[in-house]
């Protein structure tokens with residue numbers, strides 16, 4: 001099959017489109033013909049070098065395609081069936097896994113991170129990862145859903161326990177997590193404040209349902225949040241930007257508010273003023289992907305059309321270097337999808 005592999009860490013030039021042996025499914029696995037694989041910032045981090053990545057390595061976490069072959073021990077699937085893959089790998093037998101907390105498994109990793117991903121034509125995965133999709137979703141749309149909608153759901157529902165009527169600040173309306181979190185928060189009747197960097201993105205954020213959009217290049221986020229909330233602050237902040245926005249995010253919280261973070265795109269080291277933390281009784285929570293049960297829950301809303309993936313651009317898989325350069329410019333609104 002054709003695959004994009006990296007043999008060393010580095011810039012887009014290390015992405016190599018080449019012929020590799022077809023993967024063979026184990027008896028408990030399903031072989032899936034990849035029709036679409038959506039990109040995430042994780043692809044850039046893995047390409048540049050992360051611990052636990054064995055070379056050569058195939059990138060790609062968000063996969064949709066068709067069942068090509070079914071292992072002897074697997075039942076319930078048909079060859080040719082349209083599916084998406086849960087974007088994670090876990091042992092499925094430890095106490096955390098059997099309790100349904102797959103993202104706390106010691107072996108937990110994201111597809112395309114510590115295990116090979118979907119920047120290829122065929123992938124073999126455990127049957128537990130394979131989820132049928134309705135005809136209403138094409139492969140590009142289906143591939144654009146799993147990682148960001150699961151992450152957004154776990155942050156808002158699993159961690160922050162968002163309630164109707166609460167006010168949420170969601171950083172980066174154009175990011176995958178931003179697009180998912182805005183829609184999830186609106187579906188749950190929360191009030192959404194988000195941020196965007198230009199007029200086009202501000203308009204698109206409003207179309208997604210955001211009630212207020214702050215221009216993060218021209219306005220100070222915490223000052224605008226204070227004006228919008230009558231000097232009170234927000235109940236929940238959804239953070240994934242890191243260093244560049246951390247201080248503004250913390251300052252935007254109301255007393256007793258909750259900040260949830262799932263990423264550090266602009267850098268991982270931040271300052272915390274402990275006096276502010278304890279006197280304002282703030283909660284700072286980490287969030288990493290989500291559980292299989294949460295994935296099924298959020299997919300139910302996607303399949304019913306209540307939550308919608310947003311696609312920015314589709315590239316042929318062989319143009320993966322151009323796709324990485326495009327993502328590094330951070331000008332997109334929505335997912336970048338690769339087609340083998």
Ligand SMILES: [Zn+2]
Pocket residue numbers: 090091092093094095096097098105106107
């Ligand atoms: Zn486990």
